[in-house]
Each structure stands twice: as C-alpha cells, then as structure tokens.
Amino acid sequence: MAEAHQAVAFQFTVSPDGIDLQLSHEALRQVYLSGLHSWKKRFIRFKNGVMNGVYPGSAPGLLLVVGGYLGRAKYAQVDPSLGLLSKVGTYLPISRYVSVENQRVIGGMLVGTGLWAIIIFIMRSTLKNLLSWHNWMHAPHGTVSWKTRMWLVLVKIFSGVRTPQLYSFQAALPHLPLPSVKDTVCRYLESVRPLLDGEHFTRMEGLAEDFRLNLGPRLQWYLYLKWWWASNYVSDWWEEYIYLRSRGPIMVNSNYYAMDFIYSFPTSLQAARAGNAIHAIMLYRRKLDRAQIKPLMVQFTIPLCSAQYERMFNTSRIPGVETDTIQHMTDSRHIVVYHRGRYFKVGMFYDGRLLNPREIEQQMERILADESPPQDGEEQLAALTAGDRVPWACAREAYLRQGRNRQSLDAVEKAAFFVTLDDTEQRDPENPVQSLDRYGKSLLHGKGYDRWFDKSFNLIVFKNGTMGLNAEHSWADAPIISHLWEQVLSMDPVKLGYTDDGHCKGRSHPSMPGPVRLQWSIPEECQTMIRNSVAVAQALADDVDLHIIPFSSFGKGLIKKCRISPDAFIQIALQLAHYRDKGQFCLTYEASMTRLFREGRTETVRSCTTESCAFVRAFINNEPREQKLQLLRRAAEKHQQMYRLAMTGCGIDRHLFCLYVVSKYLGVESPFLQEVLSEPWRLSTSQTPFQQVELFDLVRHPEYVTTGGGFGPVADDGYGVAYVIVGENLINFHISSKHSSPETDSHRFGSNIKAALQDLLDLFQLDQKSSD
Structure with missing residues (x-):
C-alpha cells in the first residue's frame, strides 16, 4: 500500500555489492517535522518552567x-x-x-x-x-x-x-496542616457517637484515650517529620496504599465514568463523533502542555492546586505483584483504538500539525471498515486490566514483554489515551432518561474486556454516536477529568460542529497513512489467564446495580431560597433516604477536596452526624414542623462546619490513615487504628463539581445539559451515590449497589432519595411564602 511505503523511513536490501540503502523523502520529512515538534515542546516547557519559577x-x-x-x-x-x-x-x-x-x-x-x-x-x-x-470560609452565607x-x-x-499559568501558584500554596492527635481523636469520637450504643461507644472511648496518651504521640512525631520534609504528608501514601497497592480489580471498584449530554445527539455517525471528541481532547492536551489552562480559583481569587493535571495524558498504571506503578511519558504522538477485538495505533500528527476532526474521522472510518478477525487471544486481552492485579502482573511479565507483544503493549501503554469504538448502541433518543442505567453500566465496565482500564482515561464512542469516559483513579480525582470533559462537550457541537449529513467539518487527507494494526502472539497459557480474568470481570460487572436519576423537580435555585447550602440539603436528604431504606444510620463518606494546599487531593466529610440523626428521627416521628425545621438548619450548619474543616486540612480520616501507615512501618499494632480503618462506608457519596459554568448557556440551550458521572459501590452491602448539580433546576444522581446484597436496591434507594428531597423542600413552604 502507498501509505505503508510512505511510513517507512529507510529501506535496504543486501546484495553481493553491499547494502543498497534508499531513503524515503516523505518519511524523512515526517521525522524532521516530528523532531521540530519535540524541540518546540521542550522550549515551551522550559519557558513555562522559568515563568512559573519566578511567579x-x-x-x-x-x-x-x-x-x-x-x-x-x-x-x-x-x-x-x-x-x-x-x-x-x-x-x-x-x-x-x-x-x-x-x-x-x-x-x-x-x-x-x-x-x-x-x-x-x-x-x-x-x-x-x-x-x-x-x-473567609466561616462567614455566614452571603456576607463578607x-x-x-x-x-x-x-x-x-x-x-x-x-x-497566571496553570502551575504558577504551585510554589506559593501552603502545606497541608497536620492536626494534633487530641483534636483528631475527639472529632473521631464525635463522628461515631450517633452510630454506637452506650457499651460500644464506651469501649471505643477507652481505645481512643489509650491511643491518645500512649502510641499516638510517638506516631505523630514521625508523621511530623514527614510533614516538615514533604510537600504534602498525605498524598504520596494515599496514592500508594489506597490505590496502587490494592490487589483487587480496579474495574468497578476504583475506576469511574463520565457521561454525555442527556438530551442532545449531535450526530449518529460513530466515526464523526470520535473525530470531534479526539480532536477536542488533543487541543486540550496542547493547552495543558503549554500551561495555557487557567488555574481554578475559588471566588476568582484563591488558587487551587494544579499538580494532578500533570499526568492526565500519556499515562498508564503498570501492574506489579506487590504494588502497581504509574508510568507517565513526557509526550506521545499517537492513540490506540479498540474495535471488535482488534487494536490499532493511530498517529495524531501529520505534516507537522495535529490532525483535523475530519482527518481523524477518516482514520476511524478505516478502522470501522477493517474486517480482519482478531488474533488468537487478542479480543479479550484487556480483561487482564479488569481482573485481579497479581495475575495481570504475572501475565504481563511472562508473555507480553517479549517480541512483537512488547512493541504492541508499549504502543498501548504509551498512547496519549485509549479509545474504544464500541459496537453497541447506548442512550435511546426516544427514551433518553430510561436508557441511562444501561448506558452508565456500559461506561463503568463494558464487556469487561473492551476497555484498557489501566490507561489514565478511555474515550468510549458507541455505534450510534453517544460517547463517554472511563477514568483510572490513582493518578487524579474526578474534578480533574471533569474539567477536560466539560471542555470537550462544550467544543463538540458548538465550536467544532458537524455538516448537515453528520460528518465532521473540514477535509479528509488523500494520502495520509492509515492506522497500524497492532500484532500480538499470545500463547495458550496466557489465553487461559485471560479467560480467568474475563470470568472475574464478568461476575463483577453482572453484580453492579446502577440507577441514574435526572432529578428535575427542583434544583439549587429553590434550595438557595431556603437559605441553606445545596450540598448540605442533599446530604441530609440522603441520610433521611437511607434511614427509610434500611431503617438505620451508617457511617457516611462524602469526598471533599484539599486542593487549597500543595498537592492536595481529598479528605472525608463524615456526613452522618448527631445533628443529622436528630433531624431524621424527628421527621420519622412526625414532630412539629418548626422543630423539624430547627433541627434541619442545625444539621445543615453542622455539615457546613465539617466540610470547612475537611477543606482546610482539619479532617480526621487522612490523619488517622497516615498514623496507621507509620504504625505499620514501625511494626507496632494499634487496636484503635485497626478498628477505625476497618469500619465499612456503607454510604459513600461524592458531588461531581460543575466547574466551568460559563461554557454552557443552559438557558438558551437546555439540551446541552450533561449527565455527570458516577462510580461503583464501595461496600458489598452499601450504596455509592454520585451527584452533580447542573444549572438551577436539575440534580443528577448516580446510585450504585450490588445485586448480590439482599439489603440494597438502587431503584428503591433512588425512590427514597426523590421522596426525601421533596419532603425537605416541603418543610419550608415556599409556595405559601411566595403567595403571602
């Protein structure tokens, strides 16, 4: 083929007269342009380093x-x-x-x-x-x-x-503060008081007091040394021990997903949607490389840490027997595309420039038109990334690091990101809301072997043009990938757009080299390991009970009229819904960011408080409305106080976690820490922030409402709830649990959430006040 000939830089044959060496001028030109691109990138990074260094x-x-x-x-x-x-x-x-x-x-x-x-x-x-x-956080809402x-x-x-550039504020951000052992222990006991009866609480008080007086100060001394020496005393241990040392599957258990619009279907052409999305992602990567993305600022003034953006692209999680590692390349000029069991390497640059959307669509069309069958073991190869980590590490080292397998594996792991051209259709245009559950499950786990779950993120484009992301969690948290996804969705139908027949705008390239099919030679022993991983992934996927609710009865607009924090309102509603669902309270996890500090990631807000439990009991017992309102406001204020403490580095769970790590390094046992860290989070919640509101004009274009994203259940008998507040009148809930648990039902819990939200709003009698 002509494309294959152009892609070869040197051709040579050996004859009796010596080596006959021929140079392909077109290929040499591409080598020159590639080198020029690399040096430009180095210069830009050097310049950015200097500018950030003196900021x-x-x-x-x-x-x-x-x-x-x-x-x-x-x-x-x-x-x-x-x-x-x-x-x-x-x-x-x-x-x-x-x-x-x-x-x-x-x-x-x-x-x-x-x-x-x-x-x-x-x-x-x-x-x-x-x-x-x-x-500044502690001022009453609306006052400065x-x-x-x-x-x-x-x-x-x-x-x-x-x-400022993206990383300008990094050197000026303060270090995450280290709380005292006394404060952390006191706040812990306060958090479990509503969950333990008198006898169990007295026992926990004894363990906590013994830890505070004896082992705690010793562990704190070592932790203080780490706080003094490191830029963040939590983040490296959190990444290593919570994510990279976990030996269970990361599919469902760790990876999370982001979804498309709810009601808008920009095109039904799979290749075209992929063309615009991939081009938009690569434009974002270029801005990221040049540090041209504005750092996120609270109140347009207070900077948040940008460190997590560094590994968004060209990154893979590499399996190990005892611990995984994160491999990050400084640059990558290709992506890898999976379609019907085959892997294709697709270059993103030609003639010294980024491919335009129509050219990328052309490459996707070539892949879709390719009818070659998968090689032995190739179709389900990615199931290794979905199953247990130890078998994957062993299979990778024994079978995939030799010969042509090594080259193909390198192509996947060193790609800018991974793309799946899925052969199923998701999001029914006739029933967009009713089809969300199946769509969310497909993004979360797919078939268990058609996403490379170790990549920093997978772009998944379905047969009917719907798309979404699946992201690996160790390298960064959801707000980082959400920032990228908001940019992509805002560019796709408006700035890039489509022709009347659904194709990408622009022109295709008549002589551009096509995608390169990756070659694998997978022995039978490895195929057996792949089949075992498929079984593990399939069982895990089948057990996921996912329900997605676009709650449109009201949103933050009406909640603000109640003069209460929207997040506190939702969290208290979740407590009421959970009590109705299970008849009891449980330890509740809400993720809060700590990016006000250098290299900050997350902290836990323990949303089940004495105050929220008092309100729920009053509501269940049908106490007078004024009493319920008073208890609701008290619970909301308590939640806001807990959230502020978490954001400002005064949370308890990361501190306790680091103390536990120190105890393991010292080889000492702490009954208190062991019990604390073994407590299950039966209700795990997270608000996905809508960070770039200015990108979407939902008043003039309500069809561009996004669905947000979600994650799998954390506890076997618990719920995972992700929610995103979109505009003034919509809250999207993503509820996950396990079919295998007789105690949970995601649809039932969803109904309880909707009822709880309406019940809380009814307490304020806004209709009556407006008529008065």
Whole structure:
C-alpha cells in the first residue's frame, strides 16, 4: 500500500555489492517535522518552567528594577553595589580588566537582579501566608466581613499583575496542616457517637484515650517529620496504599465514568463523533502542555492546586505483584483504538500539525471498515486490566514483554489515551432518561474486556454516536477529568460542529497513512489467564446495580431560597433516604477536596452526624414542623462546619490513615487504628463539581445539559451515590449497589432519595411564602 511505503523511513536490501540503502523523502520529512515538534515542546516547557519559577515576578519587572539601578550607576555616578565590588577588588585585580564605569554597570545588574529576586521571595512568602488563612470560609452565607475583603485585596496584590499559568501558584500554596492527635481523636469520637450504643461507644472511648496518651504521640512525631520534609504528608501514601497497592480489580471498584449530554445527539455517525471528541481532547492536551489552562480559583481569587493535571495524558498504571506503578511519558504522538477485538495505533500528527476532526474521522472510518478477525487471544486481552492485579502482573511479565507483544503493549501503554469504538448502541433518543442505567453500566465496565482500564482515561464512542469516559483513579480525582470533559462537550457541537449529513467539518487527507494494526502472539497459557480474568470481570460487572436519576423537580435555585447550602440539603436528604431504606444510620463518606494546599487531593466529610440523626428521627416521628425545621438548619450548619474543616486540612480520616501507615512501618499494632480503618462506608457519596459554568448557556440551550458521572459501590452491602448539580433546576444522581446484597436496591434507594428531597423542600413552604 502507498501509505505503508510512505511510513517507512529507510529501506535496504543486501546484495553481493553491499547494502543498497534508499531513503524515503516523505518519511524523512515526517521525522524532521516530528523532531521540530519535540524541540518546540521542550522550549515551551522550559519557558513555562522559568515563568512559573519566578511567579509572581516577571521579565518586565526584572528589566524595570535592573534598568533603574543601571541608570543610577550611569547618571548619578554611584556604585550601586554599595562597595561590594571594591571589596572584591582588594582580592581580585578587577580594575585590570573592567573599567570603573563597567564595574558600576555590572554592580547595577547584580544588585538589581538580587533585589528583584528578594522582591519575588517576599511576595511569594507573603502570598503563601495569606493563603494559609481560611477564616473567609466561616462567614455566614452571603456576607463578607471587612477582614475578608481586605484579605482578598492583599491576595490579589501579592498574586502579581501578570496572568497566571496553570502551575504558577504551585510554589506559593501552603502545606497541608497536620492536626494534633487530641483534636483528631475527639472529632473521631464525635463522628461515631450517633452510630454506637452506650457499651460500644464506651469501649471505643477507652481505645481512643489509650491511643491518645500512649502510641499516638510517638506516631505523630514521625508523621511530623514527614510533614516538615514533604510537600504534602498525605498524598504520596494515599496514592500508594489506597490505590496502587490494592490487589483487587480496579474495574468497578476504583475506576469511574463520565457521561454525555442527556438530551442532545449531535450526530449518529460513530466515526464523526470520535473525530470531534479526539480532536477536542488533543487541543486540550496542547493547552495543558503549554500551561495555557487557567488555574481554578475559588471566588476568582484563591488558587487551587494544579499538580494532578500533570499526568492526565500519556499515562498508564503498570501492574506489579506487590504494588502497581504509574508510568507517565513526557509526550506521545499517537492513540490506540479498540474495535471488535482488534487494536490499532493511530498517529495524531501529520505534516507537522495535529490532525483535523475530519482527518481523524477518516482514520476511524478505516478502522470501522477493517474486517480482519482478531488474533488468537487478542479480543479479550484487556480483561487482564479488569481482573485481579497479581495475575495481570504475572501475565504481563511472562508473555507480553517479549517480541512483537512488547512493541504492541508499549504502543498501548504509551498512547496519549485509549479509545474504544464500541459496537453497541447506548442512550435511546426516544427514551433518553430510561436508557441511562444501561448506558452508565456500559461506561463503568463494558464487556469487561473492551476497555484498557489501566490507561489514565478511555474515550468510549458507541455505534450510534453517544460517547463517554472511563477514568483510572490513582493518578487524579474526578474534578480533574471533569474539567477536560466539560471542555470537550462544550467544543463538540458548538465550536467544532458537524455538516448537515453528520460528518465532521473540514477535509479528509488523500494520502495520509492509515492506522497500524497492532500484532500480538499470545500463547495458550496466557489465553487461559485471560479467560480467568474475563470470568472475574464478568461476575463483577453482572453484580453492579446502577440507577441514574435526572432529578428535575427542583434544583439549587429553590434550595438557595431556603437559605441553606445545596450540598448540605442533599446530604441530609440522603441520610433521611437511607434511614427509610434500611431503617438505620451508617457511617457516611462524602469526598471533599484539599486542593487549597500543595498537592492536595481529598479528605472525608463524615456526613452522618448527631445533628443529622436528630433531624431524621424527628421527621420519622412526625414532630412539629418548626422543630423539624430547627433541627434541619442545625444539621445543615453542622455539615457546613465539617466540610470547612475537611477543606482546610482539619479532617480526621487522612490523619488517622497516615498514623496507621507509620504504625505499620514501625511494626507496632494499634487496636484503635485497626478498628477505625476497618469500619465499612456503607454510604459513600461524592458531588461531581460543575466547574466551568460559563461554557454552557443552559438557558438558551437546555439540551446541552450533561449527565455527570458516577462510580461503583464501595461496600458489598452499601450504596455509592454520585451527584452533580447542573444549572438551577436539575440534580443528577448516580446510585450504585450490588445485586448480590439482599439489603440494597438502587431503584428503591433512588425512590427514597426523590421522596426525601421533596419532603425537605416541603418543610419550608415556599409556595405559601411566595403567595403571602
């Protein structure tokens, strides 16, 4: 084929006269353009490193300060080095080589540069101290104190006048604080008080007090050393022990998903939807490489840590017998596409530029038209990434790291990201809401062998043009992948668009090389291991009970009229719904971010509190409305207080986790820590943030409402609930549990959630107030 010929840089044959070497000029041109692209990227990264390294200073600031000192040296005839060069001259014969005037110039440059560096250091240190102040969170909703106003002004001043890049604030972010053992133990006991009866609580009090007085201070001393030395005392251990050392399947248990629009179907052509989506993702990667993405800012002023963005692309989780590792490449110029059991390597650049959407669609069409059968063992190969980690690590090392398997595996693991052209149809246009459950399950686990679950994320495009993501969790948390996905969805139908017949806009390329089919040679022993992983993945997938609810009766617009936090409102509704569902309270996990601190990830908000339980009991017992309202407001305020503590580094679960890790390193046993960390989270919740509201005009285009995303159940007999607040009038819930548990039913719990939300709203009698 012509494409294959152009893709070969060197062709040679051996004859009696020697080696006959022919050069393909087109291939050499592509090599040259590839190298040019690589050097441009290195230069951009070097420039960004310099700019981030001196932020909030800038090159114009350096010129201004140095120029001022040079002017003083030249026109005022003053030694700007304050005699430093004269002192040096007593030891070195400077005057032999440099005139007095030039000495003043050199002195001006040195002193000016030094002063500029000192100014940057002072600004950065001051900004770091300012960002360590979090009292702005504790002001009543809707009010801003004069202290907070002054603080915000100072933060803006010391953030500099230059527009920050994605990583500009990293060096100025404060370290995650280390709570005291006493505070953590007291807050823990407070959190379990509503869940334990008198005898069990007294026993736990004894264990906690013994830990606080004896082992706790010793563990804290070692943890303090780590806090002092590391940029974040939690994140590296959290990544290693919670994610990478887990030996169970990551499919369902760890990976999560993100969904398409609910009501909009931009095109029914699978290749076209893939073309626009892949192009939009690659544009985002280019902006990420150039640090042109704006850092997320709370109240447009307070920066959040951007460290997790670094491994979004070109990243794979690599299995190991004892622990996995994260492999991140600095660059990757291709993606890998899976379709009907075959793997294809697709280059994303040609002629020194990124492929346009129509050219990517052309490549996808070639893959869809390819009728070659899968090779032995190839179709279900990715099931290894869905099953237990130890068999996958053994199979990878024994069978996939030799010969052509190594090249093909490298292509997959070093790809920018993974794409599945799914051969099923999801999201029925006639019943978009009713078909969400099956669609969500497909994104979460698929067939168990048609997603490469170890990649940082998989783009899944279905036969009818619907799409979604499946993301691996160890490298980053959901808000990071959500940021990418919001950009992709906003670009797809509006900025990129489609032709009238559903194809991508632009022109295809007549001579562009086609996708390269990856070659595998998988022995029978490895195929046996693949079949075992398929069985594990299939059993896990079949057990998932997923129910998705677009709750449109009301949203945060009406909740705000109740003068209550929307998140607190939803969390209390979940407590009421769970009590109705199971007749008891349970330990509840709500994820909160700690990205106000350097390399921060998450902390736990223990949403089941004494106050929320008091409200639920009052509601169940049908107490007077005023009493229920009072208890509801008290529970909401308590929840907000807990959330603020978690966000500002004063949560308890990450501290207890790190103390437990230290105890294991020291080889000491703590009955208190063992019991704390073995408690099951039977209700695990997470709000998926809608971060870039400005990208979607839901008033003029309500069809561009997104569904959000979700995750699998955490406990065998519990629920996982993800929710996203979209606009003013919609809250999407993703509820997961296991069919194997007789105690859970996702549809039943969904009905209880809807009823609880309406019951809470009815307490405020908003209709009556508006009529009054």
